[in-house]
Amino acid sequence: xxxxxxxxxxxxxxxxxxxxxxxxxxxxxxxxxxxxxxxxxxxxxxxxxxxxxxxxxxxxxxxxxxxxxxxxxxxxxxxxxxxxxxxxxxxxxxxxxxxxxxxxxxxxxxxxxxxxxxxxxxxxxxxxxxxxxxxxxxxxxxxxxxxxxxxxxxxxxxxxxxxxxxxxxxxxxxxxxxxxxxxxxxxxxxxxxxxxxxxxxxxxxxxxxxxxxxxxxxxxxxxxxxxxxxxxxxxxxxxxxxxxxxxxxxxxxxxxxxxxxxxxxxxxxxxxxxxxxxxxxxxxxxxxxxxxxxxxxxxxxxxxxxxxxxxxxxxxxxxxxxxxxxxxxxxxxxxxxxxxxxxxxxxxxxxxxxxxxxxxxxxxxxxxxxxxxxxxxxxxxxxxxxxxxxxxxxxxxxxxxxxxxxxxxxxxxxxxxxxxxxxxxxxxxxxxxxxxxxxxxxxxxxxxxxxxxxxxxxxxxxxxxxxxxxxxxxxxxxxxx
Amino acid sequence: xxxxxxxxxxxxxxxxxxxxxxxxxxxxxxxxxxxxxxxxxxxxxxxxxxxxxxxxxxxxxxxxxxxxxxxxxxxxxxxxxxxxxxxxxxxxxxxxxxxxxxxxxxxxxxxxxxxxxxxxxxxxxxxxxxxxxxxxxxxxxxxxxxxxxxxxxxxxxxxxxxxxxxxxxxxxxxxxxxxxxxxxxxxxxxxxxxxxxxxxxxxxxxxxxxxxxxxxxxxxxxxxxxxxxxxxxxxxxxxxxxxxxxxxxxx
Numbered sequence: 001x002x003x004x005x006x007x008x009x010x011x012x013x014x015x016x017x018x019x020x021x022x023x024x025x026x027x028x029x030x031x032x033x034x035x036x037x038x039x040x041x042x043x044x045x046x047x048x049x050x051x052x053x054x055x056x057x058x059x060x061x062x063x064x065x066x067x068x069x070x071x072x073x074x075x076x077x078x079x080x081x082x083x084x085x086x087x088x089x090x091x092x093x094x095x096x097x098x099x100x101x102x103x104x105x106x107x108x109x110x111x112x113x114x115x116x117x118x119x120x121x122x123x124x125x126x127x128x129x130x131x132x133x134x135x136x137x138x139x140x141x142x143x144x145x146x147x148x149x150x151x152x153x154x155x156x157x158x159x160x161x162x163x164x165x166x167x168x169x170x171x172x173x174x175x176x177x178x179x180x181x182x183x184x185x186x187x188x189x190x191x192x193x194x195x196x197x198x199x200x201x202x203x204x205x206x207x208x209x210x211x212x213x214x215x216x217x218x219x220x221x222x223x224x225x226x227x228x229x230x231x232x233x234x235x236x237x238x239x240x241x242x243x244x245x246x247x248x249x250x251x252x253x254x255x256x257x258x259x260x261x262x263x264x265x266x267x268x269x270x271x272x273x274x275x276x277x278x279x280x281x282x283x284x285x286x287x288x289x290x291x292x293x294x295x296x297x298x299x300x301x302x303x304x305x306x307x308x309x310x311x312x313x314x315x316x317x318x319x320x321x322x323x324x325x326x327x328x329x330x331x332x333x334x335x336x337x338x339x340x341x342x343x344x345x346x347x348x349x350x351x352x353x354x355x356x357x358x359x360x361x362x363x364x365x366x367x368x369x370x371x372x373x374x375x376x377x378x379x380x381x382x383x384x385x386x387x388x389x390x391x392x393x394x395x396x397x398x399x400x401x402x403x404x405x406x407x408x409x410x411x412x413x414x415x416x417x418x419x420x421x422x423x424x425x426x427x428x429x430x431x432x433x434x435x436x437x438x439x440x441x442x443x444x445x446x447x448x449x450x451x452x453x454x455x456x457x458x459x460x461x462x463x464x465x466x467x468x469x470x471x472x473x474x475x476x477x478x479x480x481x
Numbered sequence: 482x483x484x485x486x487x488x489x490x491x492x493x494x495x496x497x498x499x500x501x502x503x504x505x506x507x508x509x510x511x512x513x514x515x516x517x518x519x520x521x522x523x524x525x526x527x528x529x530x531x532x533x534x535x536x537x538x539x540x541x542x543x544x545x546x547x548x549x550x551x552x553x554x555x556x557x558x559x560x561x562x563x564x565x566x567x568x569x570x571x572x573x574x575x576x577x578x579x580x581x582x583x584x585x586x587x588x589x590x591x592x593x594x595x596x597x598x599x600x601x602x603x604x605x606x607x608x609x610x611x612x613x614x615x616x617x618x619x620x621x622x623x624x625x626x627x628x629x630x631x632x633x634x635x636x637x638x639x640x641x642x643x644x645x646x647x648x649x650x651x652x653x654x655x656x657x658x659x660x661x662x663x664x665x666x667x668x669x670x671x672x673x674x675x676x677x678x679x680x681x682x683x684x685x686x687x688x689x690x691x692x693x694x695x696x697x698x699x700x701x702x703x704x705x706x707x708x709x710x711x712x713x714x715x716x717x718x719x720x721x722x723x724x725x726x727x728x729x730x731x732x
């Protein structure tokens with residue numbers, strides 16, 4: 001995140017201090033889920049009727065479903081009646097100075113190299129605006145508008161771009177898709193809508209950072225990105241700074257649509273609260289992310305660095321429908337302490353000459369457990385389709401685990417599928433070798449881990465990559481010895 | 482005195498390996514430690530470098546009058562102790578140049594010196610590369626990964642050249658090298674000999690000493706230094722073997 005991002009962040013927290021939040025805070029709906037609750041959400045958000053219909057349809061379907069049990073993660077059943085589905089974004093208590101902030105948190109910020117002003121914003125310390133923040137936002141919007149790019153919240157899009165939204169919402173991840181996607185469709189709070197018109201190369205990396213009111217979109221976020229023919233867009237999601245949230249269950253849905261010759265690059269850095277030493281209180285991150293390469297020669301690329309959450313359940317996928325479409329998945333997932341992750345991807349090859357690349361790097365430390373679960377399906381019409389999968393696991397210590405579950409379905413004899421998998425361990429020998437050269441044990445671990453993940457970091461936008469490296473070092477602090 | 486080892490006793494898994502080693506090394510000296518297999522040569526090298534799993538049960542080691550055994554391996558490195566490994570370890574994915582730079586700068590930081598920037602560092606490395614006749618592309622590869630035996634050993638000597646230690650311990654550096662590689666590695670070590678740098682060579686065979694001429698030769702057998710002399714001792718060993726020196730404990 002550049003200086004602008006930081007400044008915007010300050011702006012964001014400031015925005016909540018004035019007006020907006022107080023108004024909504026009176027509109028909390030008590031815990032529980034029913035058709036009435038959904039009607040109320042829709043009413044409070046002043047939604048068009050078709051949105052309510054969509055929500056209700058999803059809710060009725062969700063009632064017929066059961067939570068998925070196939071993932072190799074363990075957690076007590078979630079009581080959906082105990083969750084409040086529409087609460088104002090929790091306003092963080094405003095502190096007077098950084099001295100009042102949890103020193104542990106500050107130490108982490110420092111290691112991440114987050115500037116002091118931004119630290120204050122993140123920790124909820126009152127920040128003086130050091131610049132004319134409104135003008136930054138305006139310039140940003142003007143640049144995008146000039147290019148014809150729509151970048152707004154889903155709520156705004158319901159009113160301002162209803163036709164586009166209605167056309168694409170739920171077209172990649174239908175409300176019937178899975179338990180959590182159905183729940184999201186019924187109760188989604190807000191999220192991001194991006195539309196890049198034909199032939200337009202989006203003039204900047206889009207990040208939720210820049211969108212006013214993007215923070216605290218709640219536990220049921222919904223993102224829809226549509227890249228029309230020949231357009232390009234790169235979208236950054238998340239933040240390396242530790243994110244705490246009082247909502248334990250997060251069930252987001254992300255839909256990407258790429259038309260002919262369009263390219264979407266979607267990068268995520270996720271560092272949600274993983275829970276305490278015993279794994280209590282951490283976030284459950286149950287996300288459905290799918291990209292639809294609808295057009296010929298379209299390309300969708302997912303890059304993710306996942307270090308947070310108590311439980312991660314996510315499989316960013318690509319439907320390769322257009323001819324010569326390309327899907328990519330680059331992932332680093334870290335589990336330590338009691339963290340569990342079941343993550344991977346699906347590459348569904350439907351069009352001819354479609355190609356996909358999967359590079360997954362899993363790092364387990366402490367008692368962390370993770371599974372790579374990946375599906376590569378070559379449909380009957382997928383002439384000459386190709387996939388290459390590389391799946392590497394790195395273990396630190398002897399109480400963690402890594403598992404690989406590749407699913408390969410080939411219905412076309414001309415298709416090629418390659419799967420490579422390795423498991424390695426950071427050895428005592430490696431650590432001693434580094435230390436005998438003057439490198440501390442912690443630095444040695446991060447050196448080896450960063451080497452292991454280099455291929456993925458190369459896929460991230462430059463600034464994000466630097467932060468991701470630091471984040472990894474912090475995530476694995478004290479993992480050895 | 483650069484290094485003083487006094488009555489050093491150490492065990493591995495409860496088994497006594499070093500049974501009272503004494504050794505004094507002054508700056509500029511080259512010592513060869515020879516001995517039969519299992520005599521404790523490599524143990525001595527690892528104890529000096531601070532490897533876990535070796536329990537020092539008695540004695541002391543002073544490095545420039547500091548208690549070496551109280552220091553972590555990385556602190557010993559920063560003081561100027563370098564161990565060239567018998568089996569250099571592979572670090573997949575870690576770029577060799579990056580590793581060298583990280584290590585050198587970690588040592589410099591620990592000594593309170595300023596870090597070298599990339600330009601200054603690359604200049605230094607290029608200079609040192611010539612000493613070990615290493616192909617420049619090895620710098621771009623991953624640390625020791627896929628290196629031949631000779632390349633690994635040369636990489637160790639390159640590290641030694643870059644770190645400029647006060648004391649280099651070469652653990653069986655000659656093992657697994659053909660004659661050409663042995664010559665290159667030895668040339669590198671010889672080029673690094675200086676009045677302020679001492680070397681301890683641990684070796685099983687006399688042949689290394691044909692290339693790197695020691696000031697002193699010690700025979701380690703049964704966990705003790707049983708004989709010390711000049712290089713003529715090595716010649717004698719070559720002719721007579723080790724058996725005549727040992728007290729029955731060593732094979």
